[in-house]
Amino acid sequence: LNIKSNILSYGKLRLNAAQTKRDVPPYQLLTTYNVTSPSYLTPGGATIYSASLSNALKNSNLRPEGVEEFEIGAELNFLNGRIKLDATAYQKTSKDNFVTKRIPVSSGFSTLAINAGSIRNRGYEVGLELVPIKTKSGFSWSVYSAFNLIRSKVLATDDQGADIITGNGAFVANVQRVGQPFGMLYGLASARDDEGNRLIWPGQGGNGGKHIYKEIDDVFGDPNLDFKLGVTNTITYKNITFSALVDWWQGGDMYSITAASLLLRGQLINSVDREGLFVIPGVYGDPDTKTALLDDKGQKIKNTTGISAFDYYFSDGFGAYGPDDTNLYDRTTVRLREVNLGYTVPKEWLKKTPFGSLNVSFSGRNLWFRAPNILPGLNLDPEVLSDVSTSNIQGIDLGAAPSSRRYGVNFRFTF
Secondary structure, three states, X not given: OOOOOOOEEEEEEEEEEEEEEEOOOOOOOOOOEEEOOOOEEOXXXXXXXXEEEOOEEOOOOOOOEEEEEEEEEEEEEEOOXXXXXXXXXXXXXXXXXEEEEEXXXXXXXXXXXXXXXXXXXXXXXXXXXXXXXXXXXXXXXXXXXXXXXXXXXXXXXXXXXXXXXXXXXXXXXXXXXXXXXXXXXXXXOEOEOOOOOEEEOOOOOOOOOOEOEOOOOEEEEOOOOOEEEEEEEEEEEOOEEEEEEEXXXXXXXXXXXXXXXXXXXXXXXXXXXXXXXXXXXXXXXXXXXXXXXXXXXXXXOEOOOOEOHHHHHHHOOOOOOOXXXXXXXXXXXXXXXXXXXXXXXXXXXXXXXXXXXXXXXXXXXXXXXXOOOOOOOOOOOOOOOOOOOOOOOOOEEOOOOOOOOEEEEEEEEEO
């Protein structure tokens, strides 16, 4: 555009549109028997093999998944690279998505492979780099921030528009429901009034003071993050470079059976007091109508019924045997993702060696994290879930292993 400016030193606009197809995972077309190793020998010496039918029903009518994507963005550099901005907005629509749908076990199978309608993702990505200090002596300080926001919406499921439930069937699952974000948490939650208060059985003894459950399984949480933000600070002085990356995950719900199990077994600091009475926060409700009870003045009645530690944590309280939403936690996490200290050996030191360049660096990853909404003493890392990475499961912890710190020494050289 023939722009000459001391402020805007570089500018680029981009516009992309694409349509692609991709195949579904292999071995999904035919339902087969699994033949085991030799089971036994007959008296005549013949080898007998056994075969078992998989619980997963395959589908010979599966179609390739389709993806349509539109993106618009800009790259702008100011003040000769002291300020760099890279911003992108996009929309990605997936059609004929492959999922394994849970089906009634009375069919002889537990899951069915299908193409499941359409999902739309809209997102924004912003990268901003600032160089506040850059001196002639070789000292510089730069800050790079990366912001990511995604909003998903299920546009269609199967031909009837029915919910599609994915998961292994234990405890809770994810549900794909038309008009809602992808992968909402699905299970049997506690009944609540129109203000979000838990409804509690009235009276003493029996169920008195315990949760009133909803009639059926339903959506009780959204595992999708509000946003992600990463900030990298890099300080360079001559041949020495130091960098540190801090991550911030905001929002998103997580169901944790780890927390539920440890509460149930009394292995967290919360359950040190086992002799007193406990009161579940909420209001008294009618277990038949699932509505709040009112006093003579038309006001809701706050629950004051005390229950034992056994009922509060083990039976119908906040442990694994209580409503699923009692073990729902906000995944907000701040993390020191990576720290790196490197040194580049001066070239004159390498003149009598076969190396053209040599860099030595020390690094540490996942050195510290803080998840303020996770139970005290649990030290659960919301980033580590228990299922395999290739599944559609999200926001569900079924007993994840602890995360680990990693340290490394890196050598990079050329000849």
